[in-house]
Amino acid sequence: MEQDRKNDLLEEIMIEHGTDLVQLAFSYVKDKETAKDMVQNTFIKCYENLDYFxxxxxxxxxxxxxxxxxxxxxxxxxxxxxxxxxxAFESALKSLFPLTEDSVIQAAESEEMKDLIFSLPKNYREVIYLYYYKSLSQNEIAEVTNLNLNTIKSRLRRGKQRLKILLEEAGIYG
Incomplete structure (x- = not known):
């Protein structure tokens, strides 16, 4: 592929998919800067392998x-x-000391929902996130994760069941 065309294509790809990829990476690593690093590495691999796609x-x-x-x-x-x-060690130490009232802030409902989703086991969190937040079909999720379609269906069903229980416990769903 011609170098200028390859550079233009990569720029288009970065503009079109960059934000979604950072959000996807964040759902795994839970750190914004690390997520950006993961996406930067993705674009490097994309550039290196664009000729072979x-x-x-x-x-x-x-x-x-x-x-x-x-x-x-x-x-x-x-x-x-x-x-x-x-x-984890630092968090355990902090929990030994009482929190001040100023440090306790009521989370917005969307933040609570995100926290509940992130509290799910990784295999459920992954499919829930891709399905609901990234609007991928079950077939696309199977392709992206390299898993069997039936595995995706069962993880999605079980993830929803677990999420429903968490929502009920948090008093959001009811």
Missing amino acids: RYDSSIKTWLYRITINQCKDHLRSWHYRKVQTKE
Whole structure:
């Protein structure tokens, strides 16, 4: 592919899909800057492999797959596990001390919902997020996650069931 055409195509891809990919990455890594790094890595891989893309799937699902793989690799990394252990320890220490009234702020309903979704196990959170927030079909989710369609259907059903229970417990649904 001609270099100028490749650069123009990458720029179009970045403009069209950048925000969605950052949101997708955030749903995995739960840190805005890390999510941006994951997406930057996605675009680098996209650029490097654009000549080999066969259009068996859409660019969107290809980018989602790359981003998800980037995030999963990050979450398996030694550095991430070390940081998570440190944060868990610090959080445990903070919970030993009483919170002041000023630090307790009532969350907006949308924030509560997001927190409830993020509290789901990763396999349910992933399909719920892709289905409801990214409006991917079950077939697209299967393609992006490289999982069987029936697995996606059952995870979506079970994720909804768990989310309904969490919503009832939080008094949002009822």
